């Protein structure tokens with residue numbers, strides 16, 4: 470019986486250590502992301518969706534969230 474209690478105690482201990490380590494790591498990652506310069510957010514001319522500038526399509530000074538919206542706004546391009 471004592472052996473089982475020891476086993477359960479050990480399992481709980483391992484669980485706590487792993488959980489604390491994971492929590493510390495996720496906090497570090499979150500802090501690192503906070504420090505990174507936030508990317509400019511731009512607005513799709515067609516649907517108004519906000520998205521990072523790097524993910525947007527920029528045509529003639531207008532921002533679009535996808536090729537389809539870019540085409541819809543300016544079919545000639």
Ligand SMILES: [Zn+2]
Nearest residue numbers: 513516534538
């Ligand atoms: Zn759009």
